[in-house]
Amino acid sequence: MYVAVKGGEAAISNAHRLLADRRRGDRTLPAIGIEQIVAQLGLAVDRVMAEASLYDRALAALAIRQARGDMIEAIFILRAYRTTLPRFGYSVPVETAEMQVERRVSATYKDLPGGQLLGPTFDYTHRLLDPSLLRDEAVEEGLQRDGEIEPVMRVADILSSEGLVEDDGQLPEGHVPGDLTREPLEFPMERDLRLQALARGDEGFLLALGYSTQRGYARTHPFVGEVRIGEVEVELDMPELGFAVSLGRIQVTECQMIAQFKGSAKNPPQFTRGYGLVFGQSERKAMAMSLVDRALRAEEFGEDIVAPAQDEEFVISHADNVQATGFVEHLKLPHYVDFQAELDLVRRMRREYEERNREEPGEDTLEAAQ
Amino acid sequence: MTDTQIFSGAFAEPVFDAQAVFRTVMDCMARPGTIGTISAVAKPPQPLGAAAGAVALTLCDHDTPVWLTPQLAKSKLPGWLAFHTGATVTAEKQVARFAFVEKGGVVPGFDMFSQGTQEYPDRSTTLVIEVDGFDGGEPLALTGPGIRDEARIAPAGLPEAFVSLAQANRALFPRGIDLILVSGDEVVCLPRTTVIRNGEA
Amino acid sequence: MNAVSTELATYNFAYLDEQTKRMIRRAILKAIAIPGYQVPFASREMPMPYGWGTGGVQVTAAILGPDDVLKVIDQGADDTTNAVSIRAFFKKVANMAVTTKTGEATIIQTRHRIPEEKLTAGQTLVYQVPIPEPLRFLEPRETETRKMHALEEYGLMHVKLYEDIARNGHIATTYAYPVKVEGRYVMDPSPTPKFDNPKMHMSEALQLFGAGREKRIYAVPPYTEVVSLDFEDHPFEIQTFDKPCALCGAENVYLDEVVLDDKGGRMFVCSDTDHCEDRRDHGHCGTMLAYDKETAR
Numbered sequence: 001m002y003v004a005v006k007g008g009e010a011a012i013s014n015a016h017r018l019l020a021d022r023r024r025g026d027r028t029l030p031a032i033g034i035e036q037i038v039a040q041l042g043l044a045v046d047r048v049m050a051e052a053s054l055y056d057r058a059l060a061a062l063a064i065r066q067a068r069g070d071m072i073e074a075i076f077i078l079r080a081y082r083t084t085l086p087r088f089g090y091s092v093p094v095e096t097a098e099m100q101v102e103r104r105v106s107a108t109y110k111d112l113p114g115g116q117l118l119g120p121t122f123d124y125t126h127r128l129l130d131p132s133l134l135r136d137e138a139v140e141e142g143l144q145r146d147g148e149i150e151p152v153m154r155v156a157d158i159l160s161s162e163g164l165v166e167d168d169g170q171l172p173e174g175h176v177p178g179d180l181t182r183e184p185l186e187f188p189m190e191r192d193l194r195l196q197a198l199a200r201g202d203e204g205f206l207l208a209l210g211y212s213t214q215r216g217y218a219r220t221h222p223f224v225g226e227v228r229i230g231e232v233e234v235e236l237d238m239p240e241l242g243f244a245v246s247l248g249r250i251q252v253t254e255c256q257m258i259a260q261f262k263g264s265a266k267n268p269p270q271f272t273r274g275y276g277l278v279f280g281q282s283e284r285k286a287m288a289m290s291l292v293d294r295a296l297r298a299e300e301f302g303e304d305i306v307a308p309a310q311d312e313e314f315v316i317s318h319a320d321n322v323q324a325t326g327f328v329e330h331l332k333l334p335h336y337v338d339f340q341a342e343l344d345l346v347r348r349m350r351r352e353y354e355e356r357n358r359e360e361p362g363e364d365t366l367e368a369a370q
Numbered sequence: 371m372t373d374t375q376i377f378s379g380a381f382a383e384p385v386f387d388a389q390a391v392f393r394t395v396m397d398c399m400a401r402p403g404t405i406g407t408i409s410a411v412a413k414p415p416q417p418l419g420a421a422a423g424a425v426a427l428t429l430c431d432h433d434t435p436v437w438l439t440p441q442l443a444k445s446k447l448p449g450w451l452a453f454h455t456g457a458t459v460t461a462e463k464q465v466a467r468f469a470f471v472e473k474g475g476v477v478p479g480f481d482m483f484s485q486g487t488q489e490y491p492d493r494s495t496t497l498v499i500e501v502d503g504f505d506g507g508e509p510l511a512l513t514g515p516g517i518r519d520e521a522r523i524a525p526a527g528l529p530e531a532f533v534s535l536a537q538a539n540r541a542l543f544p545r546g547i548d549l550i551l552v553s554g555d556e557v558v559c560l561p562r563t564t565v566i567r568n569g570e571a
Numbered sequence: 572m573n574a575v576s577t578e579l580a581t582y583n584f585a586y587l588d589e590q591t592k593r594m595i596r597r598a599i600l601k602a603i604a605i606p607g608y609q610v611p612f613a614s615r616e617m618p619m620p621y622g623w624g625t626g627g628v629q630v631t632a633a634i635l636g637p638d639d640v641l642k643v644i645d646q647g648a649d650d651t652t653n654a655v656s657i658r659a660f661f662k663k664v665a666n667m668a669v670t671t672k673t674g675e676a677t678i679i680q681t682r683h684r685i686p687e688e689k690l691t692a693g694q695t696l697v698y699q700v701p702i703p704e705p706l707r708f709l710e711p712r713e714t715e716t717r718k719m720h721a722l723e724e725y726g727l728m729h730v731k732l733y734e735d736i737a738r739n740g741h742i743a744t745t746y747a748y749p750v751k752v753e754g755r756y757v758m759d760p761s762p763t764p765k766f767d768n769p770k771m772h773m774s775e776a777l778q779l780f781g782a783g784r785e786k787r788i789y790a791v792p793p794y795t796e797v798v799s800l801d802f803e804d805h806p807f808e809i810q811t812f813d814k815p816c817a818l819c820g821a822e823n824v825y826l827d828e829v830v831l832d833d834k835g836g837r838m839f840v841c842s843d844t845d846h847c848e849d850r851r852d853h854g855h856c857g858t859m860l861a862y863d864k865e866t867a868r
Contacts, residue, residue, distance in 0.1 A: 008655035079616040083591075084582060184611030184786050187714050313712055323784045326621030327701070333623065333653055337646045337683045337842055340828055341745035341764040344810055349739055385584050389636040392596045396634065399603045400777045400792045401692075429600075431593050467597075488721040492601035492610045515606050515753055516792040518773075544755065548604045561604035563753065563792075 023068050037061035046251075046280025047071060051321065052078035053181065053200050055250050055279050072202075076322045083181075092244050094232040096254045096277070097157070100149045101230035103281075108159075108223050108258060114152025119229060120281075155226035156256045156273065165225075165258060165271040187313045191297070194316060198292055199278055201319030203285045209309040210291035218295045218307035221260035222274065229253045229281050253278050257290035261301060272301065376449040379413035381427055387411075391428040395550065398559040403512040403521025405504050406557045415446035417472040419500050421552035426498070430468055432456035437466035437483070437495070439475040466495050473500040473553075477529045480539045480547050491544040494562075498550045502527035504558055509569030512560070522569055523558060525551055536566040585632040586664040591615055595633035595788070599779060602790035607752030608720070609703050609787040617783065624657055625783030627680045627699035631661070634695065634779070635678055640668045642676035647684035647825065647842035654682070671845050683746075685767040687824050687846040690776035692793065698761040700782040703789065705749040705759040725757050728800065736805050745810070751798045752791055760797075766809045766825045771797040816841045817859035819850035 024031065038045055038061045048060040052075045060078055067073035103119025106112060118124075120142070159165035169191055171177070178193040185193075198206060213220055231251050235244040255276035263269035274294025276286035295309040308314055318324060381387035387410035394406040414423030430436055436457045438447060447470075448459045460466050463482045471477050477499060486494035501507070507526030510533070513519075528551075529535070539546045539562055546562030560566065583589065591613075598612040617625040635641065641661055645654035649671040657680060658669050670676050673688040682699040690696060702708075706716040709727045719725070728749060735743040742748075748765035752758050760768060761780060771778060771791060778791040791797060801807035815822045817838040824846065826839040838859055841847035851860070 008650045008652045009659070012652060012656060012659075076616075076620070080618045083616045084586075084588060086588065181613070181615075183613050186611065187712075313714065317713075322616065323621045326623060326625075327784055328622075329620060330622030330701070333682075334646050334651055335683070335762075336827055337764055337825070338746040338762050340826070340842075341766070341810060343828065345741065345743065345745045349741065352740065385589065386637060388589065388592070389584075389634075392592075393634065393636060396596070396599060396603070397777075399600050400790075429593060429597055431590055433594065434597070489717050490611075491605050491608060492598070494601075496600070515795040516603075518794045544605050544608060548600070563604060563606065 023066070032065060034058055034061045034065065037064055043281060044069075044071065046282050047203060047285070048074045048078055050279040050282055050285060051075045051200055051202065052082060053279075054078050054082040072321050072325050076325070079322055089236050091247065092235050092237055094234060094250075094252070096228070096232055096252070097154050098151045099228055099230040099232050099252075099254070100249075101152055101228050103229040104152060104226065106155045106224065106226045108155060108225050112153075112155065112158065114150075121283075152228075154228075154256065156258070159225070159258065159271060163268075163270065166261075166267075166273060169273070169275070185316070187316075188299075189312065189316065191293075194296055194312065195275065195277070195289075195293060197316045197319055198276075198289045201289070202321035202324070203282070203288070205319055205321070205324075206288040206292050207284060209295070209315060210288035212307065213291050213295050213309045218298065218303075218310045220257075220272075220274070220291070220294050222291060222294065223258045224287065225256040225258040225273075227253065227255045227283055227286065229283065251280050253280065253282050253286040255283070255286035255290040257287070257294055259294045264302060272297070375415045375446045376453050379415070379423070379450065380454045381410055381412060381424075383410075384427075387424075388428045391424045394557060395425065395428070395559065398550075398557055399516075399548070399561055401516045401521075402514065402560050402564040403517060403523050403558060405523070406559075408552075408555045408557055415450050417445060418442060418447055418470060419473060419552060419554065421555050421557055422470055422472075422498050422500055425550060425552065425557070426451060426457070426468070426470065427454060429496075430455040430457040432458070434467035435460040435462075435465050437461070437463050437469040439471050441475055442470055442472055463495070469495050469497045471497065471499045473502065473527060475500070477532075480535050483547050485539075485542055485545040485547060488545065491546070494545065494547050496548045496550060498552060499528070501525045501551050501553050503553050504551075504556060508532075511567045511569035512564050513567075514564040516561075517564070524569070525553075525558070527553075533566055533568050536560070536564075540565055582664055584665055585635055585661070586618070587615065587629065587632045591629075592633045595629055598788045599630065599633065599790065602779070602788050603777070603792050605756075606791055606795050607750075607756030607758040607789060609782075609789045611786055612788050614783045614786040619656070619660070621784035622701060623653060624680070624682060624699040626781030626785075626788070627682070627697050627783075628657060628660070628781070629783055630697050630779050630781035630788060631678060631680050632665075634697075635661070635665060635667065637665075637667065639677045640670050640675055642670050642673065642679045642845075643681075644679065644684060644686070644843075644845075645682040646827070647686070648844040650844065672849075673843075673845050683762050683764075684825070684842060685763055685770045687821075687841070687843045688849075690770075690774055692775045694776040696774075696776050696778045698763075698778065698780045700759065700761045700780045700787070701784075702747075703759055703780065703782040703785050703787040705747075705757050720756060723755065725751075728757060729802075732800060733802065736802070742801070742805060742807075748807075749800050751800060753796050754798075757800070758789065758791075758797075764810060764825060765799065765807075768797070768799045768807070769809065773797075812839060814839055815857060816847060816850075817857040819847045819855045819860075820857040821847065821850055821855070 038057045044064055045057050045060045048063055049055050063074040063077040066077055104117045180193050180196055231249040233249055234247045236247055237244045257274035259272045259274055261272040274290035276289030278286045292309055296312055298305050298310040391408055391410050394408055398404055398406040408421045408424050410424055412420055412423035412427050434457050436459050438459055451457045464484050483495035503526050505524045507524045509524040512521040543562055548562055549560040551558045594613055598610045602610045617628055643654045643658040645651040661667055662669055673686040678695050680697040704716050706719055709731055710716050732742050746764045747759055747762040748768055750758050750760055773794050775793050777793055780789045799807040812826045818840050821841055825842045827842045829838050829840055
């Protein structure tokens, strides 16, 4: 007898059980600790924090463990948690000029006040598998410079003092910075919302788009004015007290990309900027973001919009990996009702096609015979 | 004068009361002319009535600037709204998401409020108007979405020009304001789609 | 090292926080006031993936109360895994009564079908919508489609449907078949088969549509005109099936094709599982059941 498929509930619960089993893996090995993930897989943690828009290393590490290392899944889990958090207020803009930098490089000047600081970078490592990491060998402490860490001037400010680069972006007067997690999206959008979307956007997607601008799809002749990584103070305005109080420090990566601009009737020739700012240490993301930010400002500079990276609606609508993965993966859900509708139509059209061919055996049959 | 009026008078069960009030308003908006009963108790400062207060607690917050009649604006209501909902009072009818008119208060012309735009007709003001009751007034005949054939109500205490105001509003569709009429614990919704005619004929 | 609190969060009734519910509720009221118009809303990240019903889930969460009885279907069936999962979610976060019986439900959340049983006043049907914009496949840009709706410029849609006829002899749209609501807005009915379109017209129930990823809510109030787009020489018609349901014998219902073996064996059964079971409980019997009863003796 035909019995319709039942028991979805049991199947789901068994699937969850198996997932938990696979997540834990070999029970003879110790379970990986959240502290270990934070300490030893820090860049994975940073990416999850950045794209989930939630600065909490321990929770990001928990999400990574829960997601078995699937980064987009971890980002998704952390975002869903973030949504449920109440808002206590809005911080004042962080002052990256006051950053305590751990890394700071500029491609535009050989030397500059504050110097080039390599910091903990992969840049000049030789990508040879390191057998010493197979064992838990003792690792030397990093070297620290003596004395206080002084803020170092931003490279963009050097150019700015000569008037050779546009000023920091200004929002229209009275404009309250938007928040796309609280308000519905609307096109065209202001740069504040665009930057927020990019900061939450998928690293791989932005990387590909940024790369495409370098290859001629909206070329902007970019130079890395500066990439800096370090800690900044987060402050909250307290109207009751009349001043801002510090909530603590967070690590961010900032990229100021200096790009070309010939000038216009209104503006003298000067460089333009692309901006990237991301939670944690994520240089690739910050750089890609700054390239895409600059490309998306095409209209502002009267440039022709000819490439994907310049197309605001295209870029912003598809940058979110949680949305993208949900919709792509939803295709595996049952669609048999719709498929039945299509099947029925195709069968009908097929029948009509064959009837037509039977009535007038012509070219089609000849072709088939060849 | 104490501020107890400001700090008291909200829902006893905020989550469930707001849900119950919303469902009543939603059903009434979906079935214009149907008289709904608001069972959750809100006690806003005078002269605003209970049902209007319940609607405010249910739908207003810091994202919804609220316009009040001069009478309401000088009552304790602005403080009560700010404390319980976070909503701020605006003098600009065009930016108000909600507007409240107490019983007997002067109802401004509908076209003074935001009617939304052709692209975003949802960005319009919802007017909450207290009336004397839903019978005994001028009979109105209602047709349109949500109404099978015709609905009839006779709200007392609406401005004399109400029918022509409503017809002018209907003519703007898809733009236009939406109305929530309240009296005691009763509510009737008249969305912009409802065609309102004098019901005498 | 900051430790992770074991008590991460206590979730509000129906998961969403109250501010979010208010925002969604306001959008629903405007949606009802402008039938067929897509109201933008600040869709939240839900604990299930985008594309899996987050819009419907947010609408349901914003309207449901402790007295509601919820039914969730996917492809017309209560026991498809995603329907089971969404039902379990609401059982958990709202501790509410659930049912598979269409007649008992006050809220029905659906993906891809409208129940066969006529819905009544007091019921609300919540659709999960993947792409709310009916013009999206003709014009990918939101900025453009918004203008088209504003100006009531729907010529492109008619051109597309007519091109189908010219090329295939048929309108090749079989599901998500566009409708016009109350003579004004062209609306996507969600990917229901066009078989279900007539059920939307002058329905006694309130119909709400939630698109989470695309951040839109729209509505069709009860007793509202919903007309499928068509042409005088090619009137709209729904799918018909040659045979009744093999299990309950129902005619004029939407059927799923079930592959029985690898030799071309097929049977057609009701897509609406509750409707089918109810009919069988009332003694209706299709060919497949009759055959089974015979052989069992």
